Amino acid sequence: MGGKKQSPRSRPTIKEVAERANVALSSVSRVLNEHPDVSYEMRERVTRAIHDLGYEPNLIASSLRSGSTRTIGFVVANVANPLFADITRGAARRLEEAGFSMVLTNSDGEASREERMIRLLRWRQVDGLIVALADEHRRETLQELAQHETPVVLLDRETPEVPSTSAVICDHATGVSQAVDLLFELGHRRIGFVSVLEAIRPGRERLRGYLEGHAKREVDVPRDLIRLGPLTPGFAEEAVGDLMSIESPPTALVVASNVLLVGGLRALHRMGIPVGDRVSLVSCDDIPLGELHSPPITVVDRDRTRMGEMAAELLIERIQNPEVGPRTVTLPTQLVVRSSTAALG
């Protein structure tokens, strides 16, 4: 089954394919680009003609003619984070349906790599970008983003300095505030908060929810129980270990990310502190670890696959209609109460 080589002279053209299939040239293009609005019958006819003639299209050459590469750049901090894995899956599906391929880059949370990747994607002539910045305030990265003349959709980020961006954001503050409320109702007053830095929107919004939850009850915020750091299990393991070792430890913890939850649980297991019993626990984003933990973990959840789909939809609508301006869609969060949150004994 070796690949067939043909001399350039004998290579059939797209025009010959259209003639043989007895369809318009544009129809052949649509089939080649896996465009969704192609009937089954049309796809079959064109595919048969391609096969009969041994035609091998070069989409790179045609993208140079059309000015569209039918590719979308996707910049995430860590594709191995279950959060981003689900988002990527949702976005990939929608993009594929609309005939776009996804160029995935993984910055590992390094802001300078992210900047270089955004630049490289521009040079690669992507038709649009979906980006979860590692730092919303880094000037060089924002300048790179602003250079993109094609649409940009942010994933749970805000960049007022680059007003041309669309965004999918989540209502973290409401969810975390509800979680704090639940803990107050259960009698807790010393609630620890372990979360990501405020350099990105989820960090700011979750902190806001935590503070608002206290303000609503007119309870002083226990400032000594707040730990903000990088999105790594190691940080959370240290932070939770530290919080549970102080003289007056928290009776409840909000560990505000699925990545941080892994580290937080490691610390609690290592110290032999039973969840729900000696310390109530809330996390953010539902993953199997939380559901199948003993006891199951209360979480502030959201539809991650929908986030990815929505980001792709916002991008596609602007690519297909350049008249459409940037817009921001807010997705809700839901508090899922399980037995890791219990009444203060």
Add this chain to the structure above:
Amino acid sequence: MGGKKQSPRSRPTIKEVAERANVALSSVSRVLNEHPDVSYEMRERVTRAIHDLGYEPNLIASSLRSGSTRTIGFVVANVANPLFADITRGAARRLEEAGFSMVLTNSDGEASREERMIRLLRWRQVDGLIVALADEHRRETLQELAQHETPVVLLDRETPEVPSTSAVICDHATGVSQAVDLLFELGHRRIGFVSVLEAIRPGRERLRGYLEGHAKREVDVPRDLIRLGPLTPGFAEEAVGDLMSIESPPTALVVASNVLLVGGLRALHRMGIPVGDRVSLVSCDDIPLGELHSPPITVVDRDRTRMGEMAAELLIERIQNPEVGPRTVTLPTQLVVRSSTAALG
């Protein structure tokens, strides 16, 4: 910070960039393609010249000239599977270091979508492919693979019909056989086996390990305890629920995938069957769920990030040196014993 538009006439050329930076044209190309073998000083000089002149390269146009798009197609069944997420991360990192971008496609395990994606990636002129086929035997997909004149690396798959492929494979059989051995030592004789279908190599190899583990002890294989199905939590939940409901249920289970483990645990939790106590449990691929479960789960582990790195390395070596033939690298598995496997009471 709006993007600057320039008339085509005033657009600076790559030659002017090379002249201003006082370097060779090829050096400018290497910087533009994020090639790894570029000194810091060279990158700085070229970047400064690019910036001073306002040069905006079009890598699509240059790939048409060079015949290389510096892109790699990556075909996975489900990027949200923690297994693939880690592999993707490892591969993305290595590819980036070598100056390649990754075009990610997600087939959701549908063989016909996979075939279309492999074809589309060829038409997009990728320089190579990394593929985890949903089905190793599907003729149409194998024909598409064989059409690729650029190198192909398989992820834990075997396609003797397409001998030009390289592969990274894992020694699942040894790991699963060791797990069965451990269970025998603990006194178990009725060991259930819930795994993926034999259409892909990990399915075949894990089954082989299970059978060999029995053969070594000259114990008859309990055929009624084998359940093979699709890689979904739903299948495993049903299979485990079913196995634990038969008249003579297994005293131990090998649930041979992290995706299947989620479903298997759901069934056991729902039925109130304590792991380790009433049924010993082994899974494959270590994820936080297994480590932080109560009790922690014994697993046949492997280095998933290394798998991705190795796949990228095998691909890059063949792209950089077309004389290199296909080769297969086998990575080991390790049995990590935890308290989910206990002596038969």
